[in-house]
Amino acid sequence: MPSAALPPLDEVIAAAHVVAIPTRTRFRGITMREAVVFDAPQGASEFSPFIEYDDAEAAPWLAAALDFGWAPQPDARRERIEVNATVPAVRADEVEAILARFPGCATAKVKVAERGQSLADDIARVNAVRDALGPEGLVRVDANGGWNVDEAVTALTQLAGFGLDYAEQPSASVSDLVAVRERIGERGIDVRIAADESVRKAEDPLAVARAGAADVLIVKAQPLGGVRRALSIVEGAGLPVVVSSALDTSAGIAMGLQLAAALPDDLLAGACGLGTVALLDGDVARSPLVPERGSIPVRRPALDPSLLDRYRAAPDRVDWWRDRLTRTYALI
Structure with missing residues (x-):
């Protein structure tokens, strides 16, 4: 996604919701899945690189989330x-x-x-x-x-x-x-x-x-x-x-x-x-x-406000993800 097409960072942060959802079974060592979901102009989107990934590895994930949330997508061939x-x-x-x-x-x-x-x-x-x-x-x-x-x-x-x-x-x-x-x-x-x-x-x-x-x-x-x-x-x-x-x-x-x-x-x-x-x-x-x-x-x-509230991450994790989002945004 070219930088000229990126939505402003303040708009991205305003659209972001940080959630933490338990897994039913341990998966890849994970028992709690954290993610940022966006209530974006084109519809719901997501930024959820795994915790251990550095900012450079996370950058394509954010580029994908912004493209899916703010830009039209290719036509579907199947329903x-x-x-x-x-x-x-x-x-x-x-x-x-x-x-x-x-x-x-x-x-x-x-x-x-x-x-x-x-x-x-x-x-x-x-x-x-x-x-x-x-x-x-x-x-x-x-x-x-x-x-x-x-x-x-x-x-x-x-x-x-x-x-x-x-x-x-x-x-x-x-x-x-x-x-x-x-x-x-x-x-x-x-x-x-x-x-x-x-x-x-x-x-x-x-x-x-x-x-x-x-x-x-x-x-x-x-x-x-x-x-x-x-x-x-x-x-x-x-x-x-x-x-x-x-x-x-x-x-x-x-x-x-x-x-x-x-x-x-x-x-x-x-x-x-x-x-x-x-x-x-x-x-x-x-x-x-x-x-x-x-x-x-x-x-x-559609994102459900009550579910976003139910699974809202703890305040320190919200801050962690917002900092990560800001750093990663600077790399795309």
């Missing part, structure tokens, strides 16, 4: 987006309850390689998901870069028997993804490799495509700078895409839905990871964007 269930690194006996929060979803993404857990834990969790979805369901795993190459090859060799749709970011670097992809191919293991962090955290998000490191790209609108910039990256990469989210409120999910709705048919690679409001124990919209019969309508929900 609903199929979504997958997201299963955190829970015990196998908790899987059924998690999947119940995603009614109608025939695809599930399962978190694996959680720190402090074992491959046996991952296998038990994936097995429980496969049993719950049945043979026709699609099962994906997401390691968030948690394995080295040898660990990834060992794990995917054992997990391949569950008929994986793909393995997301099994290892951290582009070169490691290349190595994993080559080695499982040599073993005849038919598991596609998807890249997430290697796209959204990279200075050059197209490097993963040029290196032949992945079969599928996972794209997220906020960290890539907004819907338009994400579309440009997707077109440049030429690989099939799944649009995902970062444990957003409905305001942020609406941005992801807009991105998924704008993708050409030949680039949208199935169910998207946009159902994660179901993992929050609350939301900022009275009518939240959660799965209905396995999909979510493409719409922008």
Whole structure:
């Protein structure tokens, strides 16, 4: 978003509401999701980089929030987006309850390689998901870069028997993804490799495509700078895409839905990871964007004043986020 198009900082701050919403289950180590949501001219928008990200990494998230909140968006090609269930690194006996929060979803993404857990834990969790979805369901795993190459090859060799749709970011670097992809191919293991962090955290998000490191790209609108910039990256990469989210409120999910709705048919690679409001124990919209019969309508929900008040962050956290917003605004 060019600087000339930025709304004034005082207008941005006036539109901002800082919220803290508990998660239903521990997710990426998080039990409370903090976010800034904007009551903006074009509709609700969101700025929610994770706490540990520095200002430079957070800048594209704010650029995305301002673009989505203050500028018209690309036309939608579809009215609903199929979504997958997201299963955190829970015990196998908790899987059924998690999947119940995603009614109608025939695809599930399962978190694996959680720190402090074992491959046996991952296998038990994936097995429980496969049993719950049945043979026709699609099962994906997401390691968030948690394995080295040898660990990834060992794990995917054992997990391949569950008929994986793909393995997301099994290892951290582009070169490691290349190595994993080559080695499982040599073993005849038919598991596609998807890249997430290697796209959204990279200075050059197209490097993963040029290196032949992945079969599928996972794209997220906020960290890539907004819907338009994400579309440009997707077109440049030429690989099939799944649009995902970062444990957003409905305001942020609406941005992801807009991105998924704008993708050409030949680039949208199935169910998207946009159902994660179901993992929050609350939301900022009275009518939240959660799965209905396995999909979510493409719409922008209105912020609910009573919910903004209920989930308003503590005063010190409001100050922290406003300071962060001001610093980050200076970088875009």
